[in-house]
Amino acid sequence: MNGSLNLRTLFAPSNIRQLAGPLLIVLILSMMVLPLPPFVLDLMFTFNIAVSVMVMLVAMYTRKPLDFSVFPTILLLTTLLRLSLNVASTRIVLLEGHTGPDAAGKVIEAFGHFLVGGNTAVGLVVFIILTVINFVVITKGAGRIAEVGARFTLDAMPGKQMAIDADLNAGLIDEKEAKKRRAETSQEADFYGAMDGASKFVRGDAVAGILILGINVIGGLIVGVLQHNMELGQAATNYTLLTIGDGLVAQLPALIISVAAGLVVSRVGDEGDMGSQVIGQVFSNPQVLVLTAAILGILGLIPGMPNFVFLLLASGLGYMAWRGGLKKPEAAEEEAPSAAPVIPPESQDASWSDVTPVDVLGLEVGYRLIPMVDKGQDGELLKRIRGLRKKFARDIGFLAAPVHIRDNLELKPNDYRIVMKGVEIGAGSAFPGQFMAINPGRVSGPLTGRETTDPAFGLPAVWIDASQREQAHALGYTVVDASTVVATHINHLILSHASELLGRTETQALLEHIAKESPKLVEDLVPKLLPLATVQRVLQNLLDEGVNIRDMRSIVEVLAEHAPRIQDALELTSRVRQALGRAIVQGLFPGNGEVQVMALDPGLERVLMQAMGGGGDGAIEPGLADTLLRETAAAAQRMEDTGLPAVLLVPAPLRWLLSRFLRRSVPSLKVIANSEVPETRLIRVSAMIAPTS
Numbered sequence: 120m121n122g123s124l125n126l127r128t129l130f131a132p133s134n135i136r137q138l139a140g141p142l143l144i145v146l147i148l149s150m151m152v153l154p155l156p157p158f159v160l161d162l163m164f165t166f167n168i169a170v171s172v173m174v175m176l177v178a179m180y181t182r183k184p185l186d187f188s189v190f191p192t193i194l195l196l197t198t199l200l201r202l203s204l205n206v207a208s209t210r211i212v213l214l215e216g217h218t219g220p221d222a223a224g225k226v227i228e229a230f231g232h233f234l235v236g237g238n239t240a241v242g243l244v245v246f247i248i249l250t251v252i253n254f255v256v257i258t259k260g261a262g263r264i265a266e267v268g269a270r271f272t273l274d275a276m277p278g279k280q281m282a283i284d285a286d287l288n289a290g291l292i293d294e295k296e297a298k299k300r301r302a303e304t305s306q307e308a309d310f311y312g313a314m315d316g317a318s319k320f321v322r323g324d325a326v327a328g329i330l331i332l333g334i335n336v337i338g339g340l341i342v343g344v345l346q347h348n349m350e351l352g353q354a355a356t357n358y359t360l361l362t363i364g365d366g367l368v369a370q371l372p373a374l375i376i377s378v379a380a381g382l383v384v385s386r387v388g389d390e391g392d393m394g395s396q397v398i399g400q401v402f403s404n405p406q407v408l409v410l411t412a413a414i415l416g417i418l419g420l421i422p423g424m425p426n427f428v429f430l431l432l433a434s435g436l437g438y439m440a441w442r443g444g445l446k447k448p449e450a451a452e453e454e455a456p457s458a459a460p461v462i463p464p465e466s467q468d469a470s471w472s473d474v475t476p477v478d479v480l481g482l483e484v485g486y487r488l489i490p491m492v493d494k495g496q497d498g499e500l501l502k503r504i505r506g507l508r509k510k511f512a513r514d515i516g517f518l519a520a521p522v523h524i525r526d527n528l529e530l531k532p533n534d535y536r537i538v539m540k541g542v543e544i545g546a547g548s549a550f551p552g553q554f555m556a557i558n559p560g561r562v563s564g565p566l567t568g569r570e571t572t573d574p575a576f577g578l579p580a581v582w583i584d585a586s587q588r589e590q591a592h593a594l595g596y597t598v599v600d601a602s603t604v605v606a607t608h609i610n611h612l613i614l615s616h617a618s619e620l621l622g623r624t625e626t627q628a629l630l631e632h633i634a635k636e637s638p639k640l641v642e643d644l645v646p647k648l649l650p651l652a653t654v655q656r657v658l659q660n661l662l663d664e665g666v667n668i669r670d671m672r673s674i675v676e677v678l679a680e681h682a683p684r685i686q687d688a689l690e691l692t693s694r695v696r697q698a699l700g701r702a703i704v705q706g707l708f709p710g711n712g713e714v715q716v717m718a719l720d721p722g723l724e725r726v727l728m729q730a731m732g733g734g735g736d737g738a739i740e741p742g743l744a745d746t747l748l749r750e751t752a753a754a755a756q757r758m759e760d761t762g763l764p765a766v767l768l769v770p771a772p773l774r775w776l777l778s779r780f781l782r783r784s785v786p787s788l789k790v791i792a793n794s795e796v797p798e799t800r801l802i803r804v805s806a807m808i809a810p811t812s
Contacts (some may be wrong), residue, residue: 150203151377171372180380191313228365335362408440477541481521483527504604516669547574556596618662648682656688700795720809
């Protein structure tokens with residue numbers, strides 16, 4: 120029972136397919152050692168011809184080389200098959216050649232008599248011609264194409280990999296498609312490299328065919344005359360015909376396989392099979408056919424020329440041109456009815472396809488800026504934008520939506536604008552080929568050029584030519600190219616609008632990313648303790664004040680700890696900021712030195728605390744609010760003039776109120792709470808904000 124089960128498993132269709140390769144190799148090698156009867160030899164020669172024809176047809180119907188990636192291996196196997204058949208046929212020709220022309224089977228006899236008429240000289244010439252065609256023309260050309268293809272494919276691999284990575288970073292493809300494209304690129308290089316080496320098999324086969332022919336003729340004469348006492352002429356006739364038949368029956372499949380190799384490596388494009396491409400590109404132009412028919416017709420009218428043949432072909436080409444000329448109007452007429460009943464736009468019913476979603480982030484450019492963002496022209500700005508998105512994800516802590524770029528003919532040629540959710544958030548001008556020289560405030564001289572303002576930070580700047588670049592550096596200007604200007608502007612805007620870029624989709628994706636490492640932590644928080652909207656609001660509050668959310672594990676842990684008692688997003692934000700205090704202070708004051716801050720006068724602090732605790736909404740008396748704004752702005756400017764960040768240290772209950780109140784008037788000001796400063800950092804109050812000037 121077990122034996123029958125094992126046999127049934129062994130001969131299952133899947134296992135037979137796996138055993139086909141090893142069995143074929145064993146069969147090929149055994150033919151070199153074991154003597155074969157003439158019938159088996161006929162069968163194997165016929166099989167060899169059939170395989171070569173199949174390979175050539177597959178090569179013709181292959182749309183791209185990688186669809187026939189096993190072809191180098193097939194080249195090796197078919198070469199081994201032909202050589203083993205040559206060895207087997209040589210053995211039987213030398214052993215039985217004295218008995219007559221059918222000693223080595225009917226196939227060799229047919230090739231020796233029917234194809235060359237039994238004439239040894241004709242057979243020898245035909246064999247040499249076939250060998251020259253195979254060895255010198257087809258195989259050499261295919262090998263050269265494979266060699267050059269392998270070289271260029273390997274040289275292009277880094278660029279293709281970078282293009283795949285760029286498409287992946289821009290969100291044009293997903294990780295699965297990127298892996299597929301990388302694998303195809305690697306397989307293409309491997310294929311051409313293998314074809315470069317496999318073409319040597321066919322060349323070696325052609326050389327071996329010539330050597331085997333000479334060896335068989337000489338060996339046959341020796342065996343026939345010395346061992347079988349044949350006359351020299353009879354021995355030469357018998358063994359030469361058998362040897363030529365053997366050589367022809369081997370060279371014909373070799374020639375077919377060489378043609379298949381040439382078809383595979385010379386293939387360009389993947390629109391269709393080769394037959395369709397040839398017909399479509401060579402015989403589809405009526406003008407070409409008419410001119411060719413006219414030339415043949417003129418040659419056919421010359422006395423002494425084979426007039427009938429030339430005129431017959433000219434008539435055939437003329438008919439093809441006439442039919443091709445008729446098809447184009449017919450095709451146009453067929454397309455016309457389909458275009459005629461198009462309903463005017465005003466009478467069409469509206470559908471959901473008319474509702475187009477608004478891009479989260481978009482860049483619109485004038486027509487002179489298109490080369491900067493055109494992938495086909497290797498646009499530098501396109502690369503920088505993709506790099507900005509990766510940098511934003513690393514620095515801020517979540518993956519923002521990709522920047523969709525389009526041209527806008529309503530803009531001036533050198534203008535661009537940046538939109539978020541359909542609303543413009545920034546605009547500027549750029550001049551490709553020129554450089555922006557930005558004045559950081561300490562330049563030693565002016566520059567001639569188009570005066571402007573740095574769109575990102577509002578610093579005075581000048582657009583200059585490339586020839587002034589070194590001069591601008593020497594004068595102390597910061598010089599950047601047009602792509603960097605636009606990219607820096609985009610980067611500044613997405614950083615300042617980071618909270619608006621964090622939507623519900625991004626929050627969910629961020630939590631799913633964290634769940635890969637801490638699934639239980641996220642599962643316990645959302646939606647058991649907090650809804651997704653509250654988590655999103657907390658993260659947006661942090662981003663609003665310039666706090667990155669890279670440490671999502673700590674954020675989720677704090678929310679999970681306090682969510683059972685606190686559901687208010689502002690209060691939860693305060694608890695999270697306390698947990699992230701070390702990172703917040705470190706970002707403002709790198710190292711472990713003193714934390715030099717501004718502080719509120721104790722009297723002002725008491726007034727504000729009373730306003731917070733008075734049962735109102737934290738409103739500040741107008742006169743006091745105006746004084747607070749003025750004094751804070753002045754103190755912040757003094758701090759920045761000394762090279763220090765403008766940081767206001769306040770009690771925790773006042774932090775959110777003052778941060779929201781002062782943010783618009785003093786954008787560079789950061790408001791931190793006492794509880795957010797680590798105990799290991801020493802605090803120094805460098806400026807005091809009092810209620811009176």
